[in-house]
Amino acid sequence: MEKILSGIIENQRISNAYLFCGGNHSQKVEAAVNFASKLNCKGNPSPCHECLHCEKIKKGKHPDVIFIQKENSSIKINQIRFLKEITKYGPSEGAWQVVIIDEADTITNEAANSFLKILEEPSCNVVFILISEREGSLPKTILSRCQKFIFEELPPLPPSEMACKIHKKIEEKPFNYIDISQMLSDKKTAKEILQEIYNIFAIAKNAQKAKVVLETLKGIEKNANHKLVIDFLCFNLWNKN
Known part of the structure; x- marks a missing residue:
């Protein structure tokens, strides 16, 4: 996929709208950010990651x-109105203005109609990248104006040793609240570990515990009090044991 996106820039065949669908969410976000870097990078090779x-x-x-x-x-709709204003005059600092719309399939009908008007009258040097799980979730009028890239699903990486240890602790009886809380006390690493634990439960089709971990991840993303979030996790997992 990286070679294809690089080729688009090298051949100067840049569209004003792209759809990244399928595959892993993080994979698509990373590709979108990398494409934005390639469009604006002044180094060689592009992106240089240093300019x-x-x-x-x-x-x-x-x-x-x-x-x-x-x-x-x-x-x-208010988010699309914001986009209309901010993209009206194009880039302010770089060569290209890049708008990355995550979970584009959640756009409301009113917002979609407004966004369609932006795509119909694109500003110079403005690129929209829509990220979606499924292309069919977006209005056909928007799909018809996007160059589509379908990402292949990447196999999940094996869980880390720490994630395996915590998963084992969660499944143990009696439930060791203190140990699990201490192992997840580091805010910097907790999110990554919990994502791995969520994958373990999801693969095992343990929907109840996967849901508890997912709610905890949402709390971390919202910058909620870390100790309270982990306490919430432990209490709810204890209830599921």
Whole structure:
């Protein structure tokens, strides 16, 4: 996929809208960010990961790379109105303005109609990247204006030793609340470990425990109090044992 996206830039056949669907979510987000870097990088080879544009994009601080994510359960009309204003004049610092719309399939009908008008009258040097699980979830009018890329599903990596240890502790009886809480006390590593544990439960089709871990991950993403989030996890897992 990286070679294809690089070829688009090298051949200067850049469309104003792309759809990244299928595959793993993180894989598509990474590809979108990498494409934004390639479009704006001043180094060689591109992206160089060292120039000012690459550094800003990596840190999420580039003014011309805009992320749109759903508010609560959907992408709303006010977010598209914001996009219309911010993309009106094109890039301010780099060569290209790149708008990455995550979970684009959650867009409301009202927002989709407004977004369609933006696609029908694109500004110069503005690229939209729509990320979706399934292409069929988006309106056909929007799909027809996107160049589509289907990502292959990547096999999940084997869980880390720490994730396996915590998973074993969770399944043990009696439930050791203190041990599990201590093993997840580091906020920096807890999210990654919990994602692995979620995958273990999902593969084992243990929907109840997978749901508890997923709710905990959402709490971490919202920057909730870490200790309270982990306490919530332990209490609810104890109830499921």
